[in-house]
Amino acid sequence: MGQISNVYDVPETTAMECRVSGRIALERATVEIHHYRFRGPQGGVFRSRRGFLDLALSPRPGTPQGAYPAIAGSAPQPLGDIIFIPANQELETEWGEGEQTSVCCAFDRVDVDGEGHILDSAALEASLDVRNVYVRDALQRLAREIENPGLCSALLAEAIWTELAIELHRYLMRPREASPGSLSRLSTTQLRRIDEMIDRPGRLPTIAELAKLCDVSTRHFFRIFRASTGRTLAGYATEKRIDRAKQLLSSPRPAVKEVAWRCGFETPAAFSAAFRRSVGITPMEFRQSRKH
CATH class of the missing domain: 2.60.120.10 (Jelly Rolls)
Structure with missing residues (x-):
């Protein structure tokens, strides 16, 4: 040209x-x-x-x-x-x-x-x-x-x-x-974008990635995320992913290992352990309970 x-x-x-x-x-x-x-x-x-x-x-x-x-x-x-x-x-x-x-x-x-x-x-x-x-x-x-x-x-x-x-x-x-230094809460739009990243299959986004997404510093993100949700990022993400897993396990398909992948857990064993800590029963036991 x-x-x-x-x-x-x-x-x-x-x-x-x-x-x-x-x-x-x-x-x-x-x-x-x-x-x-x-x-x-x-x-x-x-x-x-x-x-x-x-x-x-x-x-x-x-x-x-x-x-x-x-x-x-x-x-x-x-x-x-x-x-x-x-x-x-x-x-x-x-x-x-x-x-x-x-x-x-x-x-x-x-x-x-x-x-x-x-x-x-x-x-x-x-x-x-x-x-x-x-x-x-x-x-x-x-x-x-x-x-x-x-x-x-x-x-x-x-x-x-x-x-x-x-x-x-x-x-x-x-x-x-x-501006980033004065924000005390995440906006509804910022929280929606965070949820969208957490909901993606694969590993959890890092604090640095989410801070960049929200156009704030990493240190400030720690403060405003907790102020906005009352949770740590790890606790918040686990709760969301377990809720997503419950929805998927309420049907006969997909397989538990696919549910684990869709919900961002690295292995079915890690998913099963996190699910049991949160719900009190294994993913398979939860699926069986949904049949009744």
Whole structure:
């Protein structure tokens, strides 16, 4: 694919080379894979006519940092691997020499409700390091769809973009006073997402994985999980999985060893021991009792 980007106006300079290796044009956004080569330290003011979202698929060279001149008294801050720059918003940036690959998106608006929200200074600063696992996942999926398109690729990409727009909007518009350090309880949405991860077959998710899912530190997750559920993670997960096992054991099928796997236990023996501690009888005895 050529050198010209449809996402933003790439400056014509010998100090930077941008190659566009793939593109997908959606109804509300354009998404491209960019390969950059920077010859020497870089710096300047970035501004785009449309909203700009960038996930660095490889490390950003040097020590990248940025600041919005519109925020009075703001100092440059490190750029994360996901950055969002609102349309027509100037961002002063600096970064180093080297190469980088990114998935870049351009779109007219980030809100999905048509209200055209204005970002305050706290949200603008948060946009320079977007820490949201769902935004990250959606961008990675769009990159894979560009590189390896398949059946109904455009339709799937539109669906992924809709999810991305919603998650980015939520991230940007959440009250900054409800940041990770000040949360005292998990939200209903966070608890639902935790339950979904616990309900998956296989090993239990780690504290670090769930903390990342909820966009909080591991230490803070310990506190707010217990405050929200009254349980430790291990106790909460075991209770949920035993409840799921009871539902499955209420029917003649599947086999006990499959129930163990579906409910996340590593072995049937481990499942049987946990079930007996919780219920007082073995899984097979419980299934037999359901027949009467």
